[in-house]
Amino acid sequence: xxxxxxxxxxxxxxxxxxxxxxxxxxxxxxxxxxxxxxxxxxxxxxxxxxxxxxxxxxxxxxxxxxxxxxxxxxxxxxxxxxxxxxxxxxxxxxxxxxxxxxxxxxxxxxxxxxxxxxxxxxxxxxxxxxxxxxxxxxxxxxxxxxxxxxxxxxxxxxxxxxxxxxxxxxxxxxxxxxxxxxxxxxxxxxxxxxxxxxxxxxxxxxxxxxxxxxxxxxxxxxxxxxxxxxxxxxxxxxxxxxxxxxxxxxxxxxxxxxxxxxxxxxxxxxxxxxxxxxxxxxxxxxxxxxxxxxxxxxxxxxxxxxxxxxxxxxxxxxxxxxxxxxxxxxxxxxxxxxxxxxxxxxxxxx
Amino acid sequence: xxxxxxxxxxxxxxxxxxxxxxxxxxxxxxxxxxxxxxxxxxxxxxxxxxxxxxxxxxxxxxxxxxxxxxxxxxxxxxxxxxxxxxxxxxxxxxxxxxxxxxxxxxxxxxxxxxxxxxxxxxxxxxxxxxxxxxxxxxxxxxxxxxxxxxxxxxxxxxxxxxxxxxxxxxxxxxxxxxxxxxxxxxxxxxxxxxxxxxxxxxxxxxxxxxxxxxxxxxxxxxxxxxxxxxxxxxxxxxxxxxxxxxxxxxxxxxxxxxxxxxxxxxxxxxxxxxxxxxxxxxxxxxxxxxxxxxxxxxxxxxxxxxxxxxxxxxxxxxxxxxxxxxxxxxxxxxxxxxxxxxxxxxxxxxxxxxxxxxxxxxxx
Numbered sequence: 001x002x003x004x005x006x007x008x009x010x011x012x013x014x015x016x017x018x019x020x021x022x023x024x025x026x027x028x029x030x031x032x033x034x035x036x037x038x039x040x041x042x043x044x045x046x047x048x049x050x051x052x053x054x055x056x057x058x059x060x061x062x063x064x065x066x067x068x069x070x071x072x073x074x075x076x077x078x079x080x081x082x083x084x085x086x087x088x089x090x091x092x093x094x095x096x097x098x099x100x101x102x103x104x105x106x107x108x109x110x111x112x113x114x115x116x117x118x119x120x121x122x123x124x125x126x127x128x129x130x131x132x133x134x135x136x137x138x139x140x141x142x143x144x145x146x147x148x149x150x151x152x153x154x155x156x157x158x159x160x161x162x163x164x165x166x167x168x169x170x171x172x173x174x175x176x177x178x179x180x181x182x183x184x185x186x187x188x189x190x191x192x193x194x195x196x197x198x199x200x201x202x203x204x205x206x207x208x209x210x211x212x213x214x215x216x217x218x219x220x221x222x223x224x225x226x227x228x229x230x231x232x233x234x235x236x237x238x239x240x241x242x243x244x245x246x247x248x249x250x251x252x253x254x255x256x257x258x259x260x261x262x263x264x265x266x267x268x269x270x271x272x273x274x275x276x277x278x279x280x281x282x283x284x285x286x287x288x289x290x291x292x293x294x295x296x297x298x299x300x301x302x303x304x305x306x307x308x309x310x311x312x313x314x315x316x317x318x319x320x321x322x323x324x325x326x327x328x329x330x331x332x333x334x335x336x337x338x339x340x341x342x343x344x345x346x347x348x349x350x
Numbered sequence: 351x352x353x354x355x356x357x358x359x360x361x362x363x364x365x366x367x368x369x370x371x372x373x374x375x376x377x378x379x380x381x382x383x384x385x386x387x388x389x390x391x392x393x394x395x396x397x398x399x400x401x402x403x404x405x406x407x408x409x410x411x412x413x414x415x416x417x418x419x420x421x422x423x424x425x426x427x428x429x430x431x432x433x434x435x436x437x438x439x440x441x442x443x444x445x446x447x448x449x450x451x452x453x454x455x456x457x458x459x460x461x462x463x464x465x466x467x468x469x470x471x472x473x474x475x476x477x478x479x480x481x482x483x484x485x486x487x488x489x490x491x492x493x494x495x496x497x498x499x500x501x502x503x504x505x506x507x508x509x510x511x512x513x514x515x516x517x518x519x520x521x522x523x524x525x526x527x528x529x530x531x532x533x534x535x536x537x538x539x540x541x542x543x544x545x546x547x548x549x550x551x552x553x554x555x556x557x558x559x560x561x562x563x564x565x566x567x568x569x570x571x572x573x574x575x576x577x578x579x580x581x582x583x584x585x586x587x588x589x590x591x592x593x594x595x596x597x598x599x600x601x602x603x604x605x606x607x608x609x610x611x612x613x614x615x616x617x618x619x620x621x622x623x624x625x626x627x628x629x630x631x632x633x634x635x636x637x638x639x640x641x642x643x644x645x646x647x648x649x650x651x652x653x654x655x656x657x658x659x660x661x662x663x664x665x666x667x668x669x670x671x672x673x674x675x676x677x678x679x680x681x682x683x684x685x686x687x688x689x690x691x692x693x694x695x696x697x698x699x700x701x702x703x704x705x706x707x708x709x710x711x712x713x714x
Contacts (some may be wrong), residue, residue, distance in 0.1 A: 246404050246435035250496070252422040252451030260448070264439045 011109040039326075047129040053315050053336060064128040064194035068093050071110045071206055073343045079124040080104065082116060091124055092116070133320035142282060143321065145296055146303040149215060150282060151328070158277040159221040161269055166225050169232030169266075174244055184233070189240045191226045196286070210251050218284070218299070235269035271339035278332050284323075351378045352413045352426070352503035352536055354399065357559035360407035361394055361560075368394055369560045371408065373487050376538065376553070381530050384540045385547040386557035386583070392540045393508055399426050399617075401536065412503065428497035429506040432595045434489050436481040442468075442492050443477040446534055449500050449554075457672075467495045483575070484518065487518045494529070507539040511546065523549060544584055556580050580618070581631050587662060592630045592638075596622055605697065606628040606639070609668070613645050615695035617705040627697045628705070634673040636694035645690040654680045 032052050041060070042043050045053060046061040055063075067076035070093050077093035080102075089315040092104035097118060104114045104121075131331060137143040203212075211217030249255045263270070285301045292298055298306065307318045329335065354376040361369035369391045376382045384392040390472040397403040399410060401422035410475050417425050425467065436445050443464060450460040466473050470490040481489055488512060495504055507526070511519045527550050530537050541547055547554050548568045550671035556563040556571065556579070563583075564576040575581035581589045594621070603619040603627055604612045613630055622628070660704040664671050670690060680686065697705045 025499075193479070238608065240433060240435065242431045242433050242435035243437065245397075246429070246431060246496075248402065248422050248436075249427070250500075251452035252448070253452075256452060261437060262591050 011099070016025070028233045028312050033281045041204075042319060042326075043323055046133060046316070046323045047131070048316060048319075049128070049130045049133075050314070050316045051128070052128075059134060061127060062129055064130070065127040066126045068107050070105055070107050072151055073105075073110075077107075080116075080121040084120040085116065087114065087116065092121075130316065133311035133323070135315045137320060137324070141303070141317070141321075142286065143303075144176045146177070146298050146300045147324075150299040150301070151326075153215050153218050153288075154278055154281040154328075156215070157223060158274055161225060161277045162274060165225060165228035165273065166232050166266060166270065167258065167272075168224070168229045168264050168265060169236050171221050172241075173230065173233045174241070182337050184188060184229075187226050187229050199290065202287075206291055212291055214291075214292050215297065218288045221287065222281070222284075225277075232266060232269050233271055235266055239265050267337055269335045275336050277332060279329055282329050313339070314346065351534060353378055353411075354382075354504060354536065354538070355411040355414070356395075356399075356613065357396065357406065357411070357496055359395070359405055359406040359410060360397065361398055361403060362406040366558065367406075369398070372560075372562055374565065375564065376536055380537055381527075381537045381539065381550055382555060383551035383553070384538065384555050384557055385542065385544060385553070388542055389559075389651055390557040391560040392542075392557050395515060396429075396506055396508055396538060396540050399504075400429050401425050402429075407509075409547040426503040427503035428500045428504075429508065430490075430493045430497050430510045432509040434481075434493040434510075434513075436492055436496075438481055440482060441478050442473060442484070442495075443468075445481065445492055446477075446495050446499050449496065468499045469475045469597045470498065471495045473553060486514050487522060488694055490514065490518075491521055491525075494526070498533075499528075502535065502546050504538060504671065507537065509541055510539075511541070511543070514650040519546075526550065544586065554584075556583060558583075574704070575631075575696065576704055577633065578698040578704070581696055581698070581704070585633055587634045587673060589631045589633050592711055593627065594630070596624055598628045598630045602692070603705075608667075610621075613690055614692045615697050616692050616708045617697040618697070618708040619642045620706065622699055622705065625669070625701050631696040631698060632690050632694055634671040636688050636691060637672040637674075639672075639674055639678065639687070639689060641687050642689045642691075645692060645695075646687065647690065648687050649687050651680045651682055651684050651686055653682065654678075664710070666670060 011021040013021055044060060044062060049064050050184060052059075052062055052064050057142075064078040068079055069076045073095070075094065080091055081091050082088055082092060082104075090106070091108055092114060095103045095105050095113065097103070100118050102116050102118050102121065104116050106112065106114065106222060118138060163261055168187070172187075204239060206212055206217045208219065211216075211220065242259055243265075247261050252260065283301065284299075285305070288299050289305070295306065300321065304318060304321055307321065314345055354374075355402050356372050356374040357373045358373060359369060360367060360371050371480060372395060374382075375382075377710060384390050384395060384419070394403060395523060398405050401417070401420065405418050408419055412427075418606070423534055437448065440448065446519040448465045449461060464477075465474075468477055471494060472664075473491055473495060476484060476492075481492065483544060484492065490513075510526070511522055514522060523546060526539075530550075539546070539550065546705045551568055553565060554568055554571055555565050557561065558579055564571060564580045566574075571580055571584045575584060577593070582591070592605065592607045592610070592613070594605045597604050597606050597612060598619060599612060599614050602614065602616050603622075604614045606612050606629065615630065649667070649670060651663055652666035655662040655664075656677060660673055660675065663678070663680055665686075699705060
């Protein structure tokens with residue numbers, strides 16, 4: 001904690017702020033606003049009520065018009081502060097509005113109806129976190145199903161991606177066979193084909209295999225990634241061949257060499273690929289949209305999309321769901337980023 | 351204990367031969383050292399023996415059985431690599447036990463073997479450490495330990511000491527020699543360091559460019575090098591070479607060296623004609639100071655190195671070094687009288703092959 005504080009208050013000038021301190025803190029502040037501002041706005045907006053979201057001018061914090069329950073009225077009534085006339089400064093509840101006149105009532109004295117010109121009053125706002133945006137997600141929408149679909153697809157696809165890509169990378173980095181470089185170049189060359197081009201053929205294959213509307217239809221087509229193979233191969237090239245020779249002398253089978261020697265030593269590269277894969281899979285949209293048609297097979301991203309109806313969009317639920325969608329990737333990143341820095345550090349220091 | 355035989359072993363990488371038909375035999379319990387300059391194929395030969403490189407032609411036999419197609423692990427050999435090749439993500443204990451686990455030995459047996467090897471190599475208190483937390487010498491011992499636990503028929507060492515500093519190298523040299531005495535197992539040891547070769551070997555194999563130049567006991571190579579390459583490679587400082595035509599002197603042969611005169615030797619002139627270009631070789635430590643009436647020469651000192659127990663003098667023309675015991679005061683430019691004892695002179699023909707000696711007893 002004290003080290004964190006020391007880092008946050010570090011400066012160049014002794015006892016005073018050097019001009020570089022001003023410059024760097026300004027730079028950091030702008031960076032913070034640029035990076036974190038939209039996320040913060042998203043999170044705060046997700047706590048706004050439907051009415052609060054469309055309010056103009058927009059507010060940063062989730063404010064909402066205060067309501068009071070008044071004796072004799074079934075619904076809570078909206079509170080207004082009177083700005084002119086006899087009742088100036090009083091807070092009254094609105095019963096109904098007729099043209100330019102409003103019928104108001106004093107919550108303390110509910111029997112008497114007071115008529116006030118509509119322009120002589122302003123709304124009483126109060127801070128209110130609309131937690132129901134989140135609460136309703138599970139009840140009104142099959143949020144749990146979408147979440148499970150997304151988690152299942154992301155986890156499975158990442159595991160299989162790591163396994164398949166590392167096996168290919170192992171063969172391409174540690175075995176000498178004719179045509180090895182040609183295979184590697186071919187794998188890399190597939191990077192040049194945009195996924196949209198092969199969308200239709202891919203769909204035909206998925207359809208022929210009966211994978212439409214199944215999570216496996218989303219998982220399988222993307223498990224072998226040229227990026228992953230390239231990343232892991234380049235890392236595995238740095239593992240000394242002597243280690244593998246030594247393991248071979250130690251009676252290790254090729255699978256055991258891969259599993260017990262090469263995989264653990266590639267952990268930093270695997271962590272990087274795992275993060276990439278999780279982000280790709282979690283945010284994947286186009287392919288799942290094509291393969292998954294039934295709403296119970298939807299991933300979170302598809303569900304988010306389906307929230308934007310043709311006529312109405314429930315922005316409050318959409319934002320709440322977006323926040324929930326962001327959380328797992330952020331958590332994974334925080335969890336694995338340590339390994340990335342470790343990997344870079346250990347690779348640099350020998 | 352095992353015997354090893356190589357029969358006309360050839361290794362080619364893409365049509366380029368790097369080992370040209372090597373024949374070799376190692377008897378039971380022998381400590382054989384492959385020595386040669388870098389790129390001579392000594393490591394390749396070792397890797398062929400252990401099975402990590404395929405044999406292009408010829409046979410490798412262990413205990414009389416051809417093992418060309420036998421995978422490395424089943425040859426019953428263990429190898430200590432130059433970089434030690436310790437598994438960095440495993441503890442010392444796991445490094446030692448990995449090979450035994452792969453053999454599916456019972457856990458108790460593995461444990462006993464690992465602890466026995468650790469005790470022998472004084473690694474007991476480091477068993478839980480990672481290799482990165484060990485010093486160079488300790489890592490070296492783990493690498494040897496990993497070979498020992500497998501109880502191999504033959505140990506193979508690939509320049510195991512080249513990553514250690516001078517002091518540790520001397521110490522580990524002793525430890526490996528002791529280990530050889532204790533276990534009595536064959537060891538094949540690759541090095542480019544002739545001191546390691548001379549001190550440890552029962553038998554030295556000198557290699558150059560994929561061919562065996564000479565095989566023999568250390569002193570045999572020192573006293574009777576078969577050719578000019580071995581003569582120059584074994585011994586430090588390097589043997590002096592002087593070129594000139596051959597001439598007959600009183601029944602033995604001499605070499606006429608330009609600017610010096612005729613140097614008499616006791617090599618026999620069999621198979622060479624008078625006047626042929628030959629090379630005379632004499633080791634710096636065999637040149638004597640002063641005059642004795644035979645092969646007397648006088649050179650100007652270019653440089654002297656005083657080590658206390660020995661003095662090495664360098665002469666610029668001709669390029670010549672002399673090493674004498676004790677401390678010899680010498681100034682740069684000073685003329686120094688030397689004599690070259692004939693019985694210490696080697697003569698090599700135009701192909702670099704050593705001419706035989708006239709009388710066997712003369713060589714010491």
